[in-house]
Amino acid sequence: MVDFVKRISGVNPRKCMKCGKCSASCPAYDEMEYHPHQFVDMVETGRLEELMNSKGIYTCLSCFACVERCPRSVEPAKLIEAVRTAVVRQQDKTHLKPDAIPALLDDELPQQAITSAFRKYRK
Amino acid sequence: MTYSYFPGCTLKTKGKDLDRYARISATALGFELDEIPQWQCCGAVYPMSKDEIGTRLSSVRALISAKEQGRELVTLCSACHHVIKRVNGDVRNDEQIRDKVNRYLKLDDAYSGETNVLHYLEVLRDRIGFAALKEKVTNPLTGMKIGAYYGCLLLRPGKEMGFDNPENPTILEDFIRAVGADPVIYAKRNECCGGYCTIENRNYAKKQVDGIMENAKAQGAQMLITACPLCMYNLKENATDGLEVKYFTELLAQALGLKEE
Numbered sequence: 001m002v003d004f005v006k007r008i009s010g011v012n013p014r015k016c017m018k019c020g021k022c023s024a025s026c027p028a029y030d031e032m033e034y035h036p037h038q039f040v041d042m043v044e045t046g047r048l049e050e051l052m053n054s055k056g057i058y059t060c061l062s063c064f065a066c067v068e069r070c071p072r073s074v075e076p077a078k079l080i081e082a083v084r085t086a087v088v089r090q091q092d093k094t095h096l097k098p099d100a101i102p103a104l105l106d107d108e109l110p111q112q113a114i115t116s117a118f119r120k121y122r123k
Numbered sequence: 124m125t126y127s128y129f130p131g132c133t134l135k136t137k138g139k140d141l142d143r144y145a146r147i148s149a150t151a152l153g154f155e156l157d158e159i160p161q162w163q164c165c166g167a168v169y170p171m172s173k174d175e176i177g178t179r180l181s182s183v184r185a186l187i188s189a190k191e192q193g194r195e196l197v198t199l200c201s202a203c204h205h206v207i208k209r210v211n212g213d214v215r216n217d218e219q220i221r222d223k224v225n226r227y228l229k230l231d232d233a234y235s236g237e238t239n240v241l242h243y244l245e246v247l248r249d250r251i252g253f254a255a256l257k258e259k260v261t262n263p264l265t266g267m268k269i270g271a272y273y274g275c276l277l278l279r280p281g282k283e284m285g286f287d288n289p290e291n292p293t294i295l296e297d298f299i300r301a302v303g304a305d306p307v308i309y310a311k312r313n314e315c316c317g318g319y320c321t322i323e324n325r326n327y328a329k330k331q332v333d334g335i336m337e338n339a340k341a342q343g344a345q346m347l348i349t350a351c352p353l354c355m356y357n358l359k360e361n362a363t364d365g366l367e368v369k370y371f372t373e374l375l376a377q378a379l380g381l382k383e384e
Contacts, residue, residue, distance in 0.1 A: 008172040027315050031327055059327065062168060063315035064279035068289050081171040096323075104322050108360055110137040110352040112202055115167040116319035119178065 001048050001086065009082035013044035015072045022066035022076045032056030036066050036076040043079055048086075057084040058095055058121065089123045096121035124250065126241070127189035127196045128156035131203035132164040138200065138352035144372035145199050145243055147381050152251055152259060156197060159188045165206040168319070176223045182210035183224050186238040195239045197246060199372070201351035205276040205284070208240045212283050242277065242286065244294055244350065244371070253301040261380040263303025269374075270307040270344030270366070271295030272335070274354045275315045289313070295348065298371060302378035307344040311335045316357040325361060332361045339366060348374055 006012065022036035029035055033054050034042060042051055051057065057080055066076045087093050096117055105114075134142035149156050163181035170178040185207060189196035198204040213220045215236030225233050241249075247256055273292055281289035292313065296306035314335055317328025335358070339347060348371045349355050358368045376382045 008174045010173050027317075027331060028327075031324075058323070059320060061275075061315045061318045061320055062171075063275035063318070065275070065315070068279045068281055078171045085172050106360070108137065108356055109322075110133045110356050112131075112133040112138075112167045112200070112353045113319050113322055113356065115132065115164060116202070116353070117322045119166050119168045119170070120319060 002043065002046050005043060005048065005079065005082040005086060008085065009075075009078040011040075011043075011075055011079045011082070013040045013074065013079065016040045016044070016074045017072055019071065021069050021071065022074075025065040025069050027063060027065065028056070028059045028061055031059035036080070039080060039083075040074055040076050043083070048083065051083045052087050056080075057087065060084075062120070084120070085123065088121060094122035124153070125155040125157050125194060126246070127185075127192055127194040128158050129162055129165070129185050129196060129198050129203055129207060130158060131162075131198070131200045132167075133352040134200055138355070138370075141199060141350070141352060141355075141370040141372055144370065144376035144382070148372060148375045148379055151379050151381060152247075152256065154246065154251070157192075157194070159185055159196075162188070165203045167202045167206065169206045169209045173217070173220070176220070176227060179210045179213065179220070179224060180227065182207045183214060183228065183234060186211055186214070186236075186240070187228075187230070187234050189238045190234065195241050197241050197243055199243045199350065201274060201276040201349075202353065204240070204242045209283050211236050211238060211240055242350070244277075244298065245286070247298060247301075248294055253297050256298075257301045257303075260301070260303055260378045262378055264374065264378055265303050267304040268307050268343050268345045269299045269304045270309055270339040270342070270347045271299060271312055272316075272339075272347045272349045272354060272358065272368070273313045274349065274351055275313065275318075276351060278313055295371065298375075299348070302374055304374075307339065307342050309339045309342040309344065311338040316354045317361065318353060318357070321357055321361060328357050328361045329363065332357050332365065333363050336362050336365045
């Protein structure tokens with residue numbers, strides 16, 4: 001599974017020099033139990049199970065602040081996406097079901113929001 | 124000059140103003156947006172997983188359509204721009220993705236990323252020129268203090284988007300000057316609005332938006348402008364005590380004297 005995550009993300013976590021700039025830049029920092037720099041370390045040390053069960057994988061906004069600012073081009077957002085993908089691609093592990101959508105809508109919500117959430121939360 | 128144009132799903136529905144004002148302004152500025160026939164939704168988020176081909180195809184189809192017309196492809200929604208520009212980069216630079224996409228679509232002429240993707244703002248800056256735009260302004264928005272809200276999708280990752288300096292952008296501020304108003308610089312103009320997470324966790328988006336609004340107000344902004352329908356939604360609906368927010372194209376049309384009051 002670690003190989004799968006590395007392969008589909010294209011990220012080499014060993015490049016990380018643990019400066020913490022990704023976590024310092026991250027708008028989702030308070031919403032995550034494992035912050036981006038920890039996330040990279042946990043992939044490297046094989047702690048995928050914990051990451052796959054963490055709620056933080058659904059709070060990454062994909063704003064690419066960590067990707068932009070990483071001095072080693074590790075690109076943590078791609079790892080977070082890969083771990084979330086590994087979860088939601090499993091049968092019955094979708095994070096957002098179509099039946100749940102109507103209750104979440106309001107008159108102003110743009111189609112873009114629903115499309116984005118579906119692409120992120122289910123496969 | 125005629126460009127191929129990809130409006131995207133939201134510009135046909137909740138974001139009609141972004142599209143409408145862009146089209147009438149384009150005509151007044153001497154360029155045409157020719158909507159791609161039978162375009163498909165871009166998917167709204169860029170598929171970061173390298174093994175996903177299906178989620179890249181709608182972008183590739185739009186890019187091919189522009190190539191067949193021999194035109195550049197113009198986008199307007201920040202999300203569409205982000206997705207289509209990056210997928211084009213993948214087809215250009217990633218041999219595996221290029222190969223799989225071409226095999227899947229069974230193309231007579233292989234597509235290798237030839238189409239140039241431009242955001243509407245890039246057309247204004249690089250093709251029309253902000254100086255020329257300023258000359259066409261008949262109704263300058265003198266005295267208005269406007270904060271540019273970039274958000275994330277237009278700017279990052281800077282290496283792939285090539286749009287502006289991702290940490291200190293100027294394109295929207297230059298646009299604001301061109302329409303006769305005063306740009307207000309504030310630190311959080313390139314922070315994320317909360318994006319799609321508002322669907323599940325509105326308080327999370329509220330926290331983002333309140334921070335952005337507080338910062339913009341402290342610097343003296345009276346209004347924010349954006350190019351993204353989801354930013355527009357979050358900034359308007361999730362602000363505790365927010366500023367007025369408009370699409371940049373509405374301001375453009377207003378300055379060109381095209382907006383009916």
